[in-house]
Amino acid sequence: MAQTELLGPAGTAASSNSDVEKAAALRRMKNIALGLLLFMAVVFCFAFAFAPRYPWLAYVRAAAEGGMVGALADWFAVTALFKHPMGLKIPHTAIIPNRKDEIGASLAEFVESNFLSEAVVSQKLATTEIAQKAGAWLAKPESAHRVATEGAAVLRGAMAVLNDDDVQDVIESLVRKHVVDPPWGPPIGKLAERIFADGHHHALVDLLVDRSTTWIQANHETISGLVSQRSPGWVPQFVDGLVGDKIYTEFYKFARAVQNDPHHEVRRKLDEYLKELAQELQHDPAMIAKAESIKGQVLGDPEVRELAGSAWAAVKSALSQAVEDPDSELRRKFAAAVQDFGTKLVTDPELAAKANQWIANAAAYLVGTYKHEITSLITDTVERWDAAETSQKIELQVGKDLQFIRINGTVVGSLAGLAIFTIATLVFH
Structure with missing residues (x-):
């Protein structure tokens, strides 16, 4: 030959x-x-x-x-x-x-009709148990580690390609859309109403009362001194001392009473005020406008831009360190999640059936949509020969x-x- x-x-x-x-x-x-x-x-x-x-x-x-x-x-x-x-x-x-071109076209038509049909692909995948086989492979520690390593490489490449300004623009637009632009008053009021109704704020009130009482107990001279500073000059000094001690004692007794009595009048009045505030944040236009004013002061244009930049910088730095370190918490957690998912695919028939069905549907869709493009590879290749x-x-x-x-x-x-x-x-x- x-x-x-x-x-x-x-x-x-x-x-x-x-x-x-x-x-x-x-x-x-x-x-x-x-x-x-x-x-x-x-x-x-x-x-x-x-x-x-x-x-x-x-x-x-x-x-x-x-x-x-x-x-x-x-x-x-x-x-x-x-x-x-x-x-x-x-x-x-x-x-x-x-007749090589006609032969190539006939071969492509044969492949399309007999191999790239949705029924054939679905039937084949239904008996292949791809999910179980993939799960058995993912359940191996070395396989999960490999997936984590490849995922880290993909993430590293993505961060290298991404433009920081573009990412910051996206974060800024998301913050404006979901945080800055919507009014704060009604959602904050609704959340506060639920918290106050369930009594979850009592722990915070207890903490504030305890800290206040401790501060009063430890600052006798400071409280007494305030009385002396504000009394007229013609009042004798010993009188200032007596009045200051009396005020301190009453003030401390009052704080201790609030601290020891969960149903004290001050606590009840505070609960009433907080519940009214929650309602006003939801329904009072003046209070809603005041909340919007505070929001504008806290999150103006420079603050939002700075927040977006600092958030991306922090995320990028954390991800960079995680993907570079083979023993980082992120990679270990990701590998463990991959391995756990693989185990579930093997041990959970319902999950495996859903995964197999999804794979079959996706493959059938791809074949049904792109089979002409796939078989054109045969005809185009033969025509070039x-x-x-x-x-x-x-x-x-x-x-x-x-x-x-x-x-x-x-x-x-x-x-x-x-x-x-x-x-x-x-x-x-």
Whole structure:
């Protein structure tokens, strides 16, 4: 076989051992078929020359003649698939080179009709149990670690590609849309109403009362000094001291009373005030406007921009450190989550069934939507191939088996020739 027969459609030398072995097998089968034809020719010549002397050689000659006819006919048929026999441009020969584009289109249509149908894909995936197999692989610690490593690489690449200003713009727009632009009063009032109704604020009130009482107890001189500073100058100093001590004592007794009595009047009045405030935040336009004013002071344009920038910087820094450190908490948690998900896919039939159904539906959708684009790969690729090289490549793949047609044609032709000659001799003689 010529060296060009080892060339693929891209025009590069086929270096795989498989192609080399196929080329050698093709040459061997061609030589066998040719040798059988030559053998029949020699037998025919011998029988033809000695048939007058040995009449029984007429049967041998008929068999050899039929064998040569069968061999030549099948040689012509096989050769006509790939080239013009003996270079003669006989009609309907060199079929593959002349019709490679039609063959490619037919192959693409065959693949599309028989392999890329939604029913075939869904039926195949339904029995494959992809979710269970994927789960068994993910459940292995080394597999989960590999997924975490690859995920870290993807995240690292994404952070390298992302533009900080663009990300900050996105964060800023989200903050404005979901935090700044909506009015604060009604949602805060509704949340506060629920908290106050359930009494969750009492713990905070207790803390404030306890800290206030402790501060009063520890600051006797400070409270007494305030009385002395604000009393008229003509009041004797010892009177200031007595009044200051009295005020301190009463003030401390009052704080202790509030601290020790959960139902103290001050606590009840505070509860009433907080509940009224919650209602006003929801329904009083003046209070809602005041909340909006406070919001505007806290989250103006510079503050929102600074918040977005600092938030992205913090997130980026934390993610960068996490993906760079193989033992970071994020990577370990992610690997554990992957492994746990894999275990659930194996042990939870309901979850596995849902995953398999989702995979089947997704594959069926992709096949149904893009099967023409998929099969166009076949037609486009075949159209780009050189006709002669395509023929040589196909012959390399199937030519060995086609040579059996020549061999079988020789044998069948011999038997047919012998049978026809025998019948004719018996009938007409």
